[in-house]
Amino acid sequence: MSDVLVVAEHRRGELRDVSYELLTAGRELADSTGGNLHATIISGDVDEYGEDLNREGVDAVHTVDHGEEFNHGVCTQAVEQIANEIDAQYVLAGNTVNGMDFYPAVAERLDMPLVTDAIAFETGDGLSVIRELYSGKTEGTIDVDSETAFVSVRPGEWPAAEGTGDAAVEAFDADIDEEALNTTVNGYEEVGSGDVDISEADVLVSIGRGIEEEDNLPLVHDLADALGATVSASRPIVDNGWLGQERQVGQSGKKVTPDIYIAIGISGAVQHVAGMKGADTIITINNDPSAPIYDIADYGIVGDLFDVVPALTEEFGG
Amino acid sequence: MKILVTVTEVADADDEFEISGTSIADQYLTYDLNEWDDYAIEEAVQISEEHDDIEVVTITFGAERVEETIRTALAKGADRAIRVWDDSFEGQTVLDPSQKARLLAGVVEEEDPDLVLSGVQSGDVSIGATGVALAEQVGYEWAAVVNQLDLDRDSGNAAIHRELEGGVEELTDVELPAVLTIQTGINEPRYASLRGIRQAQSKPLDVMSPEDIGVELEESAIELTELVEPESESNTELFEGSAEDTAGQLAEFLRERGVGA
Numbered sequence: 001m002s003d004v005l006v007v008a009e010h011r012r013g014e015l016r017d018v019s020y021e022l023l024t025a026g027r028e029l030a031d032s033t034g035g036n037l038h039a040t041i042i043s044g045d046v047d048e049y050g051e052d053l054n055r056e057g058v059d060a061v062h063t064v065d066h067g068e069e070f071n072h073g074v075c076t077q078a079v080e081q082i083a084n085e086i087d088a089q090y091v092l093a094g095n096t097v098n099g100m101d102f103y104p105a106v107a108e109r110l111d112m113p114l115v116t117d118a119i120a121f122e123t124g125d126g127l128s129v130i131r132e133l134y135s136g137k138t139e140g141t142i143d144v145d146s147e148t149a150f151v152s153v154r155p156g157e158w159p160a161a162e163g164t165g166d167a168a169v170e171a172f173d174a175d176i177d178e179e180a181l182n183t184t185v186n187g188y189e190e191v192g193s194g195d196v197d198i199s200e201a202d203v204l205v206s207i208g209r210g211i212e213e214e215d216n217l218p219l220v221h222d223l224a225d226a227l228g229a230t231v232s233a234s235r236p237i238v239d240n241g242w243l244g245q246e247r248q249v250g251q252s253g254k255k256v257t258p259d260i261y262i263a264i265g266i267s268g269a270v271q272h273v274a275g276m277k278g279a280d281t282i283i284t285i286n287n288d289p290s291a292p293i294y295d296i297a298d299y300g301i302v303g304d305l306f307d308v309v310p311a312l313t314e315e316f317g318g
Numbered sequence: 319m320k321i322l323v324t325v326t327e328v329a330d331a332d333d334e335f336e337i338s339g340t341s342i343a344d345q346y347l348t349y350d351l352n353e354w355d356d357y358a359i360e361e362a363v364q365i366s367e368e369h370d371d372i373e374v375v376t377i378t379f380g381a382e383r384v385e386e387t388i389r390t391a392l393a394k395g396a397d398r399a400i401r402v403w404d405d406s407f408e409g410q411t412v413l414d415p416s417q418k419a420r421l422l423a424g425v426v427e428e429e430d431p432d433l434v435l436s437g438v439q440s441g442d443v444s445i446g447a448t449g450v451a452l453a454e455q456v457g458y459e460w461a462a463v464v465n466q467l468d469l470d471r472d473s474g475n476a477a478i479h480r481e482l483e484g485g486v487e488e489l490t491d492v493e494l495p496a497v498l499t500i501q502t503g504i505n506e507p508r509y510a511s512l513r514g515i516r517q518a519q520s521k522p523l524d525v526m527s528p529e530d531i532g533v534e535l536e537e538s539a540i541e542l543t544e545l546v547e548p549e550s551e552s553n554t555e556l557f558e559g560s561a562e563d564t565a566g567q568l569a570e571f572l573r574e575r576g577v578g579a
């Protein structure tokens with residue numbers, strides 16, 4: 001038992017980036033155990049996906065041809081069977097919305113301890129997983145005192161595997177019990193279209209929970225007007241219904257790449273950063289210097305937004 | 319029909335804090351109802367208001383301190399509460415989702431609900447796996463990251479949306495009994511009314527030990543051995559001074575970049 005299994009992810013006809021990152025993370029663990037690196041892809045155009053997953057460092061790809069899209073019942077059964085078949089020591093999946101919908105169940109079935117949202121590994125004498133705790137303000141080392149483990153990996157932390165490998169890409173004949181599939185995926189819906197497209201904006205003034213109340217929003221609109229910028233927001237503002245979904249930046253909102261992104265009263269949670277790290281210049285106004293947004297901001301003002309924002313608006317004659 | 323809602327408290331660290339051992343020293347922490355659970359409570363209460371004969375029961379793993387948060391859930395409309403605790407957990411943060419799920423599973427087996435609503439994650443540790451692990455342990459169906467829920471009691475089915483990345487939702491039917499992990503934004507959580515707060519004082523809140531619910535925990539294979547404040551990777555150039563000074567410097571920078579000119 002020394003092999004590592006990576007569960008690749010696809011959606012609506014495409015392998016997702018995290019799949020290639022998982023191969024790199026998986027290779028790191030396989031190097032530490034001296035075992036082989038396996039990848040599996042379940043449902044969809046598995047032949048094509050299987051070839052795509054055959055990157056440098058991959059020893060075997062197992063494809064499971066069953067249905068078009070992710071169904072957690074199918075995925076759970078197939079991953080359990082493959083992990084058992086290859087006697088996997090470690091199983092890795094992406095810390096994604098679909099990942100969260102299957103790996104806790106697989107870890108239970110395989111009786112493997114589960115550590116989620118890894119950002120780094122320490123290997124040597126067994127496995128330790130590094131992950132954030134307390135809303136990104138601290139990092140913890142989690143020792144896994146077990147021969148086997150299931151680990152989910154944060155997207156964007158490991159580089160994508162490249163090149164072409166010499167893995168055998170083979171169909172795995174999973175025995176899927178249809179009776180045990182008690183969810184049916186009926187389709188998909190795109191949400192968040194509206195009359196502004198924040199992904200087209202050159203300058204975004206983005207507001208977070210630091211604004212406290214809906215009544216304070218004019219502060220931000222005034223600034224945006226004075227700058228000729230567009231207003232966007234973090235999730236809580238949209239959850240509260242203060243701004244429309246089309247203005248949400250982040251994992252479940254829009255990816256934006258403006259020249260200038262001004263984050264005001266936004267802490268910089270990983271799901272928010274996923275949507276704005278591609279901005280050319282990031283500026284933050286946040287009174288907490290330990291907020292994770294300072295890890296990625298180019299310029300910042302550690303101060304109270306209720307003082308700084310009106311002063312800034314005034315500078316521009318607003 | 320019975321709906322169980324998992325309710326937990328989360329710790330929010332002050333701007334400045336110190337780490338003692340493998341946790342943040344308690345004096346720098348403020349505890350509050352987990353944001354995701356607030357939406358789960360609201361969803362359950364709304365369902366109970368729309369249908370007849372629905373009992374909403376909250377279940378919490380936590381020390382006595384957490385009862386204040388539980389009372390908030392009762393004030394918002396839950397009918398009764400269960401708190402599971404054993405002093406041997408004092409001072410520990412349970413990071414093993416399987417263990418947390420096991421404690422909840424004992425109650426689920428006893429209460430036999432049709433639907434369990436939990437939050438997508440606890441905002442402080444962000445493990446995001448307890449709900450689905452629980453479903454697997456008790457043999458329920460499940461769905462993670464649910465941002466719309468329509469219950470059809472007659473057919474025993476929940477028509478849900480799962481919020482995927484990038485503004486895409488998955489439309490799915492889930493057979494009951496099931497555990498659904500609830501995403502923020504699914505509804506608008508209410509504030510507890512004064513009347514609700516008064517009523518909450520007399521609603522039942524049962525305290526049980528793991529033994530009471532027939533759970534014997536094995537030692538977890540997962541252990542937090544170190545906690546650090548990461549070396550700041552920050553290359554942020556800070557504008558310093560009063561609000562006016564900093565605003566002036568930022569304005570100058572923006573003008574140089576051709577903004578607002």
Ligand SMILES: Cc1cc2nc3c(=O)[nH]c(=O)nc-3n(C[C@H](O)[C@H](O)[C@H](O)COP(=O)(O)OP(=O)(O)OC[C@H]3O[C@@H](n4cnc5c(N)ncnc54)[C@H](O)[C@@H]3O)c2cc1C
Binds near residue numbers: 097267269275286438
């Ligand atoms: C599956 C999933 C998907 C998600 N998708 C998204 C997404 O697409 N987009 C997104 O944004 N989030 C998303 N989230 C939520 C994310 O985890 C955070 O909860 C959210 O980004 C926090 O928003 P915030 O930074 O505005 O609020 P907080 O984290 O509460 O931060 C508020 C900040 O304001 C600062 N502040 C407070 N008062 C002041 C003041 N007077 N002056 C200056 N600063 C002040 C505080 O120091 C703090 O740093 C998702 C979460 C999950 C689990």
